Amino acid sequence: MSILVIAEHDNSSLKAETLKTVGAAQKIGGDITLLVTGFNCQNVVDAASKVNGVSKVLVADNAVYEHQLAENVSLLVTELAADYEHILATALTTGKNFMPRVAALLDVAQISDIIDVESSDTFVRPIYAGNAIATVQSLDSKKVITVRTTGFDAVATDGNAEIVNLDTVKDAGISSHVSDELTVSARPDLGAASVVISGGRGMQNGDNFKLLDGIADKLGAAIGASRAAVDAGFVPNDMQVGQTGKIVAPDLYIAVGISGAIQHLAGMKDSKVIVAINKDPEAPIFQVADYGIVADLFDALPELESKL
Amino acid sequence: MKVLVPIKRVIDYNVKVRVKPDHSDVDLANTKMAINPFCEIAVEEAVRLKEAGIATEIIAISIGNKSCQEQLRTALALGADRAIQIETDESLDALNIAKLLQKVVDEEQPQLVILGKQSIDSDNNQTGQMLAALTGMPQGTFASVVKIEGEKVNVTREVDGGLQTVALNLPAIVTTDLRLNEPRYASLPNIMKAKRKPLVVRPAADFGIDLTARTKLLKVTPPAERQAGIVVESIDELVEKLKNEAKVIS
Numbered sequence: 001m002s003i004l005v006i007a008e009h010d011n012s013s014l015k016a017e018t019l020k021t022v023g024a025a026q027k028i029g030g031d032i033t034l035l036v037t038g039f040n041c042q043n044v045v046d047a048a049s050k051v052n053g054v055s056k057v058l059v060a061d062n063a064v065y066e067h068q069l070a071e072n073v074s075l076l077v078t079e080l081a082a083d084y085e086h087i088l089a090t091a092l093t094t095g096k097n098f099m100p101r102v103a104a105l106l107d108v109a110q111i112s113d114i115i116d117v118e119s120s121d122t123f124v125r126p127i128y129a130g131n132a133i134a135t136v137q138s139l140d141s142k143k144v145i146t147v148r149t150t151g152f153d154a155v156a157t158d159g160n161a162e163i164v165n166l167d168t169v170k171d172a173g174i175s176s177h178v179s180d181e182l183t184v185s186a187r188p189d190l191g192a193a194s195v196v197i198s199g200g201r202g203m204q205n206g207d208n209f210k211l212l213d214g215i216a217d218k219l220g221a222a223i224g225a226s227r228a229a230v231d232a233g234f235v236p237n238d239m240q241v242g243q244t245g246k247i248v249a250p251d252l253y254i255a256v257g258i259s260g261a262i263q264h265l266a267g268m269k270d271s272k273v274i275v276a277i278n279k280d281p282e283a284p285i286f287q288v289a290d291y292g293i294v295a296d297l298f299d300a301l302p303e304l305e306s307k308l
Numbered sequence: 309m310k311v312l313v314p315i316k317r318v319i320d321y322n323v324k325v326r327v328k329p330d331h332s333d334v335d336l337a338n339t340k341m342a343i344n345p346f347c348e349i350a351v352e353e354a355v356r357l358k359e360a361g362i363a364t365e366i367i368a369i370s371i372g373n374k375s376c377q378e379q380l381r382t383a384l385a386l387g388a389d390r391a392i393q394i395e396t397d398e399s400l401d402a403l404n405i406a407k408l409l410q411k412v413v414d415e416e417q418p419q420l421v422i423l424g425k426q427s428i429d430s431d432n433n434q435t436g437q438m439l440a441a442l443t444g445m446p447q448g449t450f451a452s453v454v455k456i457e458g459e460k461v462n463v464t465r466e467v468d469g470g471l472q473t474v475a476l477n478l479p480a481i482v483t484t485d486l487r488l489n490e491p492r493y494a495s496l497p498n499i500m501k502a503k504r505k506p507l508v509v510r511p512a513a514d515f516g517i518d519l520t521a522r523t524k525l526l527k528v529t530p531p532a533e534r535q536a537g538i539v540v541e542s543i544d545e546l547v548e549k550l551k552n553e554a555k556v557i558s
């Protein structure tokens with residue numbers, strides 16, 4: 001069997017999540033090829049060639065792929081798909097955008113957000129905000145899959161794969177990139193951090209999120225938020241953790257002023273250790289927290305920072 | 309311009325679903341159902357485009373059994389002009405849903421199709437992208453701003469790193485994210501008016517598409533339950549537990 005994995009990157013670095021998607025590919029079993037589509041992405045290609053378990057790295061380095069426009073990337077992947085039985089991408093916003101387009105062009109179903117592999121055609125995925133776990137068998141000859149990385153271990157990076165440059169340029173010519181407004185942060189990515197501290201509506205405003213900074217600095221943590229905090233404009237959208245935001249599973253998740261709605265829990269309840277700081281002892285977050293503290297966050301946060 | 313809005317009937321987002329004891333599926337008997345929240349946002353966006361004088365007609369469409377007419381009436385009360393129900397008792401794959409929608413796009417020739425980015429039951433996040441592929445249209449997924457600019461639509465998308473704006477040739481597909489708008493409530497007079505708006509029912513079989521399932525649901529199990537832990541009395545105790553018991557900080 002041969003498996004094509006599409007690398008997730010920003011033209012300068014390979015996202016750590018790709019290592020877990022390759023982990024999922026290894027669990028399916030077969031010869032693994034990694035595809036890098038982008039522009040001026042040599043660093044990514046170098047990193048991709050070191051990913052363990054990958055025998056070949058295909059590179060499509062062209063301006064038409066710079067912003068990963070789904071219309072263009074899907075045409076390329078669909079053409080390459082002829083040689084593979086499984087096509088995998090990471091279930092982040094890039095993969096979620098172009099993969100269903102690939103599936104439809106290939107006339108096959110997509111299995112979204114898998115968290116486990118039972119066999120080469122049977123996969124496990126959460127539904128209903130993680131309140132039920134479905135085992136689904138694909139009846140198509142080709143399997144188009146997105147991988148939720150919290151379900152798989154990262155592979156190591158001391159490999160040495162062959163690099164093959166592709167000269168296929170696919171430009172659908174129906175869409176173009178206008179601008180990006182990216183959050184610049186020196187902190188680790190939410191998806192990659194081993195500690196995450198998130199604030200909710202209880203933080204009251206964006207300024208108060210600074211109370212999380214010192215703790216995040218000491219723990220090397222990423223900072224997240226609930227939907228309520230994002231909707232209220234305290235923090236940008238890319239910080240939202242939950243069913244419809246980012247899915248995280250760090251070693252330590254600290255929920256501050258977050259009630260614990262099912263949609264929020266869907267994004268963090270697979271964390272190893274959960275801490276809740278909330279002034280309401282009845283808040284549902286305490287039902288999933290390993291350690292809860294009933295306290296006003298405006299007292300608890302400065303004290304926690306000073307004692308770490 | 310004509311706008312087509314596909315909507316899905318799903319479990320109400322406040323309800324925590326239960327798995328059937330025989331693990332064949334989830335148990336939806338007597339569960340409160342509603343319009344998928346992302347689809348509600350899609351309807352609202354279409355209505356705003358109409359109020360701005362850009363959209364001329366809004367068509368809501370749902371694929372499902374007779375009960376999804378309830379959600380179509382909701383869409384009509386929110387401001388859609390007419391509705392189409394494609395009748396089926398099967399729970400179809402997203403690909404087959406997209407194929408049915410493609411047929412309706414061919415017939416109606418909308419300039420914009422606005423869908424939800426995902427339905428909160430199956431959480432697939434596929435249908436809009438698949439419809440875009442089948443119709444050859446560009447796609448603006450996870451939209452937080454939609455602006456029609458002449459022959460194009462500019463869509464600002466919520467992506468992992470922040471926001472990305474793309475320009476798409478019309479006709480185009482848009483899928484909604486949570487912050488695109490805040491849907492209005494339907495007023496009582498509008499709910500009454502919606503009862504008289506046209507709603508046509510068309511059997512799925514009439515579209516001449518092979519709707520064979522491409523996936524098979526083998527089982528549905530409850531997730532591993534997390535046990536509630538302990539409530540600590542002080543920050544000192546919390547730090548001590550995290551260091552020595554959980555060993556997640558040093």
Ligand SMILES: Cc1cc2nc3c(=O)[nH]c(=O)nc-3n(C[C@H](O)[C@H](O)[C@H](O)COP(=O)(O)OP(=O)(O)OC[C@H]3O[C@@H](n4cnc5c(N)ncnc54)[C@H](O)[C@@H]3O)c2cc1C
Pocket residue numbers: 199200201202203225226227228229240241242243244245246256257258259260261262263264267277278279280283295296297298321345346428
């Ligand atoms: C379609 C859909 C998708 C959604 N997707 C997501 C998602 O991806 N992620 C997500 O998070 N939500 C999501 N939601 C929203 C979710 O239902 C909740 O509304 C949201 O998570 C609530 O955020 P919160 O806990 O910050 O706010 P609240 O529920 O208002 O909770 C605030 C908490 O802060 C506590 N608090 C207040 N002041 C203090 C203080 N001084 N000290 C200590 N504690 C304090 C309160 O006791 C309370 O428990 C979604 C909803 C829908 C309908």
Ligand SMILES: Cc1cc2nc3c(=O)[nH]c(=O)nc-3n(C[C@H](O)[C@H](O)[C@H](O)COP(=O)(O)OP(=O)(O)OC[C@H]3O[C@@H](n4cnc5c(N)ncnc54)[C@H](O)[C@@H]3O)c2cc1C
Pocket residue numbers: 127134136313314315316317333334344346347350369370371372399400401402403405422423424425426427429430431432433434435436521522523524525526528
């Ligand atoms: C527990 C469970 C298990 C399932 N297992 C299977 C399975 O094994 N095999 C199988 O074939 N199907 C299965 N289904 C059904 C299937 O997952 C979905 O109904 C179908 O794939 C549509 O995808 P979605 O709703 O997740 O689409 P998404 O892509 O998440 O929805 C995005 C948007 O598409 C539009 N849309 C989606 N569905 C409709 C619709 N019916 N009418 C109008 N607009 C719509 C809406 O605008 C929606 O916001 C299952 C459903 C459930 C609830």
